[in-house]
Amino acid sequence: MIAVLSREVWASRRTVDGSRPRSSNRVGAAAIVGWTALAAAMLFVLGRMGESTRRDVIEVSRNFYGVLRVREERLPGSGAAIRRLVHGRTFHGLQFLEGPGREEPTSYFGRHTGVGMLLGTKSQAPRRIGIIGLGVGTLSVYPRSGDRLTFYELDPDVHQMAEKHFDYLESARRRGVDLDVVIGDARLSLERQKPQRFDVLVLDAFASDAVPVHLLTQEAFAIYRRHLVEDGVLALHVSTAHFQLQPLVTALAESIQMQSLTVVSAPDLGRGQQACQWMLVASGDIVSRVPGLAGLETVRRREEIPPTADSAILQPTARRVLWTDSFSNPFAILAK
Structure with a gap:
């Protein structure tokens, strides 16, 4: 991603006849640095999101009907450990992992x-x-x-x-x-x-x-x-x-x-x-x-x-x- 952005910005610095105007050298260099920093930040954020997703997802299944995910989470409020099954935005159910609530x-x-x-x-x-x-x-x-x-x-x-x-x-x-x-x-x-x-x-x-x-x-x-x-x-x-x-x-x-x-x-x-x-x-x-x-x-x-x-x-x-x-x-x- 970083390489592609750098190449596109560098290419955009050329004039119609293919030459590179001197006045745009410093502007182009600054643009490359800016786009590179933005791309690096995006990759960092996406990486952290993927890491977070991997932590709470126990298993993922994909088939003709869509994507199923089993997640282990803490219930808001009580903090009780639960496991739940989701299908896209559809919630299929949950179970407590411990205590009497497990059978409820x-x-x-x-x-x-x-x-x-x-x-x-x-x-x-x-x-x-x-x-x-x-x-x-x-x-x-x-x-x-x-x-x-x-x-x-x-x-x-x-x-x-x-x-x-x-x-x-x-x-x-x-x-x-x-x-x-x-x-x-x-x-x-x-x-x-x-x-x-x-x-x-x-x-x-x-x-x-x-x-x-x-x-x-x-x-x-x-x-x-x-x-x-x-x-x-x-x-x-x-x-x-x-x-x-x-x-x-x-x-x-x-x-x-x-x-x-x-x-x-x-x-x-x-x-x-x-x-x-x-x-x-x-x-x-x-x-x-x-x-x-x-x-x-x-x-x-x-x-x-x-x-x-x-x-x-x-x-x-x-x-x-x-x-x-x-x-x-x-x-x-x-x-x-």
């Missing part, structure tokens, strides 16, 4: 969230749970011995990272959970499978900048319904900065004769938990199936969650946006 659900999956209250509800019989989107496997903290847990994950490298650098999955296996990971597009996998009779089917695939439209159509919801038991519950993670998914999911739920309810949760950074929004979809009354929902207040937006509460029920929307395999309009659900 973090990020968007805390016990006070919509999905946390749903999966944390006690059941007399073993449950069958399906989850679209593996992340680091955080949701595997909820199933108990005898439960059947199936993850559907598009990116094989995400599975490899979750198994290698996080122990949520292995901990679930040690507890006696019958755990499986199906690699490939979740909708195609579900289309090929016979009815799985899930008590709960979780969709955690909408946190990135791009919404996977084929998972949010009337036809896709008909597939999910086929894989649920009669009183099964569908849970969708709809925390996204760019889209308002509530009108869409509400309409999709109605298209398969089911009701929906939205739970918003406040962050708890000390426990590694982010603000989030979950929608629960089921036939009949949802609150009666999830006892933790009974005492929640209803709010118009997440910022209105009472200071003494972790979560609240979001007021239903009057809007309806229905997507099908032949028609979808992302502009209709852009966040305002």
